[in-house]
Amino acid sequence: MTEAQLLAGCIRKNASAQEALYQRFSPRMFGVCYRFAKNREDAEDMLQESFIKVYTQIAQFRNEGSLEGWVRRIVVHTCINILKRNKKFAETVDIDDVADHIIVREDPAGSLFEVRQIVETIRTLPLGYRTVLNLYAIEGYSHKEIGAMLDIGESTSRSQYTRAKAMLEDLLVNKQIVRRNLASGRLYG
């Protein structure tokens, strides 16, 4: 089923099309939710609420960009809203909760361990650092947009990100997940 067919079917509230859209995008979106959430249960709640919004607002999709990108923006905004609503900023990370259900696409040999460790390391960051880092470095939002979303100032967002980035680099290097090129300072796996 092509993206256009999926879109048309979901607008008509066709159950098959809706399930196909969910099956196609849910693994990656669940990964997005997992990076924002405290634990798997919160991530599932975020995913569920996100897709409900996707189906109810899918008629508003204007074909400006890919459908996946549009879905992803809804997911990110939903995650932020839930975090702000619940204000659950626990710092613990459940390793056992992380161990299951991790998928690596098409490259099971090398990056499985690395990807998992990177994600888990991101989740060990404090909530504020983690959120800003996810939004800026991975999701591509500007500091101005981040400030508007999190109700913080743009400069606060920048400073939060700078500290988050430094902390994450140190963690990744110290855990030997990545190595730092001494000449360029770049990280590599």
Add this chain to the structure above:
Amino acid sequence: MENERGYFEQFLRERTDQFELVAGRKIWTSIYNNIHPSRKWPSVSVCLFMLAFLFLIGHLNAPELVAPETAKHPLFFAENIKATATSENKIGANDLSTEDTKALAEKSGLYRPKDGSSTNKSVHNPIASSRTGTPVKNQHLAPRKPNTYPNPYRTTIQNESIMGVNSAATATKKIEKSVTRTASAGVSKLQAVQIFERNESLVRYIAPQHRTEADNPTSPAPKTWVEQATGQQIRNPGPEPHEGAARENNNSDFNNNGQHAASLKSNMTAQASISLSQEASRLQKDWMEHDIQYNRRKVRPWKGKLEWQAHIASGISYRTLRDNTPDKVHAAEVAAGNDPEQSLSLNNAVRQKPSFGIEAGYQLKYPLLKNIRVKLGAQFNYQQYTIDAFENHHPIGTSLLLSDEETGDVMNVYKTTSLSNLNGVDAVRLHNNSFQFSIPIGLDARIAGNESVQWFAGASIQPAFVISARNFLLSADKRYYVKDNSLLNKAGLYASIETYLSFSRGNYSWQLGPQFRANLLSTNTRLYNVMEHINGLGLKAGVTKKF
């Protein structure tokens, strides 16, 4: 400032883009129910259908009431009234009003007012009223005329003075006595009155000097009220002397012929009895014929046809596996040096054994044709099988292979487990089980037999719903087992074939025979690359009874 994004951000983005998680089926279910609140679970619909079906069966088997219109028919006799007689409506000596007794006496000829006026009142008699179309009280019965019966003692009553019954009070007493005597047998008031009225041939013992010119032996017999009601000629019954006639009768003829009168009295009594019984038999016969014709009860379509069966079956359950891995993955495994034979023969890669299973349920059966019955029921099934494996003392990383048939995507889901298929520290036995509720719908065909022993063959389709289960999944490399219920199919479809002998005795029939139950859909979802079918073979015993 936005150009701060550099290699680090790109590195993070590339790595995290590869990170995906598989959400459980319940997430999609919650989403679906949220966006489609009007759509219900199939099980709820099926449960509602079953409840409605059972309610319909009960309603159709409710006892039919006789149409009230038939009760108004003139020949709807007191047989039905008798059945309703209770201690409350049994008549007593004081139950009849004066007016009622006067009306009865007048009708039977025991009493006639001096002034010729009639009480013109009738105790409610549905027979007469409906037969003639007007209430008895509105009828003007023809005056009684003497009949041709060669009995000098039978005549018409003309005045109030009746030999043996010389006053209205005496007539009242006699009526009450007769009705009470009848009522003492336990019949209702209405029936007692009807029987009294039916005994039209109560003796009216009139002295000769009281006979009138109208007492003409040649005149046609006066029509009794029954004759008037039915329009039929009734053989005139013989007279019956009153008990007190000898004392109150001043007739010299009677007194002078005591013995003759006594013999006459006994003869008349016998004749009267015979005539009464004959008349009663004729009326009873008429009533029965009419009842059969007009009061026929509606045939209940389910009565004697629909039957229920309770059954239990025990046997063994065993598993068959089928590989649903896409071909490109097979090719990749071969290229990677994995044993291609192992990747193609799932059933040989595992060590599994059948295990005990049980089924219990209830069915309704209805004959469509002479030898074919349709059946619908509900049952519970417990299936299990055993896997021989090994357990290690530390968790080992492995993965499950998932593939999306629509998109063609293949995913590896990382898992940890201590259960190994090939080797390990301790040998263990894993029990996969499933507890289901299913709805069998099918047919039974009678192959041969007589009234006592019959041979049947049957088949059914059984939609099933998994209530609880325990599931151990084989890893992608078939080296490990992972305990995971998230890939379990909650709904299934089974087919069953059976043959059995049925032994009938009394109202019950007993069945015994083998049954095979096949799983048409995989136990696991289509995402999982291993298709699993759990089948069962057992012995089924049941008991059947017709509604």
